[in-house]
Amino acid sequence: MSAYLVGVLVPLAVTLFFRNSKKSEKKRGLPVDVGGEPGIAIRNSRFPTPLETAWEGVFTLAELFEYACKRHGDKYLLGTRRLIARENEVAPDGRTFEKLHLGEYEWLTYAKVFEKVCNFASGLAHIGHRREERVAIFADTRAEWFIALQGCFRRNVTVVTIYASLGEDALCHSLNEIINMYSILESTNVNILALYRGYNCICGNKELKKLVDISGQLDTVKRLICMDDEIPSSASVEQSGQWTITSLSNVEKLGQENPAKADLPQSADIAVIMYTSGSTGLPKGVMMTHANVLAVVSSVRTIVPGLESNDVYLAYLPLAHILELAAENIVAGVGSAIGYGSPLTLTDTSNKIKRGTKGDASVLRPTVMAAVPAILDRVRDGVRKKVDATGGLSKKLFDLAYARRLSALNGSWFGAWGLEMLLWNFLVFRKVRAVLGGRIRFLLSGGAPLSGDTQRFINICLGAPIGQGYGLTETCAGATFSEFDDTSVGRVGNPVPSSFIKLIDWPEGGYLTSDSPMPRGEIVIGGPNVTVGYFKNEEKTKEVYKVDERGMRWFYTGDIGQFHADGCLEIVDRKKDIVKLQHGEYVSLGKVEAVLTVSPYVDNMMLHADPFHSYCVALVVASQPALEEWASKQGIAFSDFADLCEKKETMKEVQASFLKEAKKSRLEKFEIPAKIKLLSNPWTPESGLVTAALKIKREAIRKAFSEELSKLYES
Incomplete structure (x- = not known):
């Protein structure tokens, strides 16, 4: 009996000892004395003062790019997959889908890309572009986007980034707000750089149509420059007589024949005016200096372990999002290769991949990736669906292996370590890792909170740490970032080396820095990564940007956080997402949504609360594969997916899954939606209901589904 107790208690004691010692021995963030509004401030434990650059003698993005190209000239920089064919497939319901x-991958070296960048910069000068004229990029992510960006930087030209998924109103607002600007736009098939005499743009067939539709409001457009050599014919454009069209390669050729001396920027010059995705209204243009972006690029370089020229990065997120723009500048700065892909061709089973064709990740086999939580949630759900469909011994082995590794990651010595871990990796998780090429060693997650369930799933199944970050466009995506050896979930890490993080009291919401056991309050971010402000919006700039008596610039985020004992930050709320119900209870919409979207039946959702009612309701975009599989097992007949979503049994099943997740996360009863509406059509950026980073647009959804929301409260 005593031997048995020793066998059980000794490992338990050792586990507890190491867990406690780890927590006490490593301080990831330390208190720092700062100016401005009273609060509690934390800095990165490794950097007593904010980091501005990680490269000696480099102070702008243009200098960083030139430094990397000269140092890594013969290495691959930009890769693009060759398009062999486009085919249309007809689904059983009669809908047609394009398959690629x-x-x-076909590659350009650092030296070749630098040559193209210099030629493009000279070409812009030759066709009459002036320094004070801006260039707007309205395009999906691709190599030409990056080349155009760097070409503009070599002429000290400010680049305006606009999401390719913007609707007509937001697009018109973004373009009309910029004066003396060139724009860069792109579409599904062809990408065009539209050079305006007030605006210069790059676009494609889809974007070209958008421009034509609003051409009456864009009377300053003078020239379009196609990224591709095949320039599409468009009667509407020709009839307008407004625009002339040339190709990007022609501009490069003009630059090659008429080289112009580089006009490099200073660190305080505006590098980018980045329009937000517009999740809370019309997009705002955030003005970023070269120093702002370089500070974040430098910070992440010090965090990602061993990032070097042998790494391969898969680029598929929108370059109009600061997360992707910063990531590509980071990996280019250290000499890594960037292979371009798309969310629609990412894996072997992606929507646009022709059957039998490998996805981008399988071909590129990247070592480093950035992802938004929505993408990682889809990877998790896809793997779980396959495992459940396989069933039998395979499912039992997967569940056992997962449970053993989960126990280990949660700190138990009774979990799978050492040889057992290697065995499970070989027998079970090797096939899962092949989904993203099998070589991923580090994932960067940002843009929205990542659920603990998804984080653990990726840790175990892909065998890679996730650096979960927190930041905003206004801070160049920089604020906090979890270090590679921080395996905790539910947190967003410690301050990046370029940032100070401060919490200030928000008494109206009940969040105080004097709270126990952890100080809580509104998150305020200071440091060289805090941007200049909003373009042509001085009132809003003064509202959320402040400079203290010591000269430190601070951004007031509106997010609510709490500091853990080791100096790491946890996001707990958002001021705008808190709604007071009829009986006085407060509901945090974002917090509840993050809990309930873990349900396998949910693709997306929006919780809605009304101060004139005592309960919440929800609009739920249903997961078609999961619900159809459930209905099949239950013997429930349905004519189509929309019919299935209307059935009472379906709503009851989804509600039951919500109660299960709510119980696990200890939600209050009033936080759980009392009534739901299941939606069969997905929310896409093109629909205007979610941003390019797949964040929901509450006001747009409320307007689009106002009738459905009213009925939920009436019934």
């Missing part, structure tokens, strides 16, 4: 047959 893609080949291998």
Whole structure:
């Protein structure tokens, strides 16, 4: 009996000892004395003062790019898959879907890209572009986007980034707000750089149509420059007589024949005016200096372990989002290769991949990726669906292996370590890792909170740490970032080396820095990564940007956080997402949504609370594969997916899954939606209901589904 107790208690004691010692021995963030509004401030434990650059003698993005190209000239920089064919497939319901047959990656070296960048910069000068004229990029992510960006930087030209998924109103607002600007736009098939005499743009067929539709409001457009050599014919454009069209390669050729001396920027010059995705209204243009972006790029370089020229990065997120723009500048700065892909061709089973064709990740086999939580949630759900469909011994082995590794990651010595871990990796998780190429060693997650369930799933199944970050466009995506050895979930890490993080009291919401056991309050971010402000919006700039008596610039985020004992930050709320119900209870919409979207039946959702009612309701975009599989097992007949979503049994099943997740996360009863509406059509950026980073647009959804929301409260 005593031997048995020793066998149980000794490992338990050792586990507890190491867990406690780890927590006490490593301080990831330390208190720091700062100016401005009273609060509690934390800095990165490794950097007593904010980091501005990680490269000696480099103070702008243009200098960083030139430094990298000269140092890594013969190495691959930009890769693009060859398009072999486009085919249309007809689904059983009669809908037609385009499928792509893609080949291998074709690469440009650092030296070749630098040559193209210099030629493009000279070409802009030759066609009459002036320094004070801006260039707007309205395009999906691709190599030409990056080349155009760097070409503009070599002429000290400010680049305006606009999401390719913007609707007509937001697009018109963004373009009309910029004066003396060139724009860069792109579409599904062809990408065009539209050079305006007030605006210069790059676009494609889809974007070209958008421009034509609002051409009456864009009378300053003078020239379009196609990224591709095949320039589409468009009667509407020709009839307008407004625009002339040339190709990007022609501009490069003009630059090659008429080289112009570089006009490099200073660190305080505006590098980018980045329009937000407009989740809370019309997009705002955030003005970023070269110093702002370089501070974040430098910070992440010090955090990602061993980032070097042998790494391969898969680029598929919108370059109009600061997360992707910063990530590509980071990996280019250290000499890594960037292979371009798309969310629609990412894996072997992605929507646009022709059957039998490999997805981008399988071909590229990246070592580093950035992802938004929505993408990682889809990877998790896809793997779980396959495992459940397989059933039998395979499912039992997966569940056992997962449970053993989960126990280990949660700190138990009784979990799978050492040889057992290697065995499970070989027998079970090797096939899962092949989904993203099998070589991922580090994932960067940002843009929205990542659920603990998804984080653990990725840790175990992909065998890679996730650096979960927190930041905003206004801070160049920089604020906090979890270090590679921080395996905790539910937190967003410690301050990045360029940032100070401060919490200030928000008494109206009940969040105080004097709270126990952890100080809580509104998150305020200071440091060289805090941007200049909003373009042509001085009133809003003064509202959320402050400079203290010591000269430190601070941004007031509106997010609510709490500091853990080791100096790491946890996001707990958002001021705008808190609604007071009829009986006085407060509901945090974002917090509840993060809990309930873990349900396998949910693709997306919006919780709605009304101060004139005592309960919440929800609009739920249903997961078609999960619900159809459930209905099949239950013997429930339905004519189509929309019919299935209307059935009472379906709503009851989804509600039951919500109660399960709510119980696990200890939600209050009033936080759980009393009534739901299941929606069969997905929310896409093109629909205007979610941003390019897949964040929901509450006001747009409320307007689009006002009738459905009213009925939920009436019934």
